[in-house]
Amino acid sequence: xxxxxxxxxxxxxxxxxxxxxxxxxxxxxxxxxxxxxxxxxxxxxxxxxxxxxxxxxxxxxxxxxxxxxxxxxxxxxxxxxxxxxxxxxxxxxxxxxxxxxxxxxxxxxxxxx
Amino acid sequence: xxxxxxxxxxxxxxxxxxxxxxxxxxxxxxxxxxxxxxxxxxxxxxxxxxxxxxxxxxxxxxxxxxxxxxxxxxxxxxxxxxxxxxxxxxxxxxxxxxxxxxxxxxxxxxxx
Numbered sequence: 001x002x003x004x005x006x007x008x009x010x011x012x013x014x015x016x017x018x019x020x021x022x023x024x025x026x027x028x029x030x031x032x033x034x035x036x037x038x039x040x041x042x043x044x045x046x047x048x049x050x051x052x053x054x055x056x057x058x059x060x061x062x063x064x065x066x067x068x069x070x071x072x073x074x075x076x077x078x079x080x081x082x083x084x085x086x087x088x089x090x091x092x093x094x095x096x097x098x099x100x101x102x103x104x105x106x107x108x109x110x111x112x113x
Numbered sequence: 114x115x116x117x118x119x120x121x122x123x124x125x126x127x128x129x130x131x132x133x134x135x136x137x138x139x140x141x142x143x144x145x146x147x148x149x150x151x152x153x154x155x156x157x158x159x160x161x162x163x164x165x166x167x168x169x170x171x172x173x174x175x176x177x178x179x180x181x182x183x184x185x186x187x188x189x190x191x192x193x194x195x196x197x198x199x200x201x202x203x204x205x206x207x208x209x210x211x212x213x214x215x216x217x218x219x220x221x222x223x224x225x
Contacts, residue, residue, distance in 0.1 A: 036214070043117075043203050043216025044156065087156075101146065101205075101214060102172070103156035 002027040002090040009108040018075040020107050022088030025069040031092050033064060035073045036103070037084040044087065044103070047073065078111045085109075115140045119204050119217035126194055126224055134189045134220050136204035144207040145187040146171070146214070147179065149200040156203070162187055194224045
């Protein structure tokens with residue numbers, strides 16, 4: 001699975017959009033981009049995933065560049081409860097490593113009042 | 114309520130005393146997995162299972178065993194725990210292996 005690179009930390013003001021970048025320049029054609037987050041010491045929470053089209057759900061939007069080498073997770077109106085570690089993961093949905101979800105170091109997002 | 118249930122939440126044990134951390138899911142998911150989380154090392158996968166009787170090693174399987182005799186249960190077994198297995202453990206399940214993993218609340222294990 002492709003390696004992903006994320007900034008170690010980011011800040012955001014409450015009510016503003018939080019844009020979290022992820023670089024996955026070696027991603028292959030059948031690898032999806034997944035985003036999870038972990039609040040304090042709770043279990044990670046699935047946010048969103050995509051292959052090449054932009055995706056939106058009730059939690060966030062995912063923008064994937066046309067060349068698929070990078071993506072951005074957007075939390076449209078960040079709240080204090082969005083303070084967490086955000087993980088970007090590239091995973092081959094049909095390969096032999098299917099199910100082997102590997103977490104990197106992630107981005108610590110801090111939302112300020 | 115759809116959930117992954119781990120037990121116990123907290124456990125302090127002594128070196129060498131066999132223990133089992135249970136994990137059960139009520140969503141009929143095929144995929145289940147165990148992770149450990151340590152400061153500075155992040156979440157690392159121990160074992161995963163793609164279906165009943167099908168298990169495979171993750172990144173850090175040494176010192177652990179798993180079994181998947183039933184779809185809903187995926188216990189983690191430490192035959193002879195050592196202090197370096199002191200960690201926060203998470204069990205997770207998913208319908209497909211990548212999409213929508215649901216994680217348990219965690220088990221904080223201390224081996225003295």
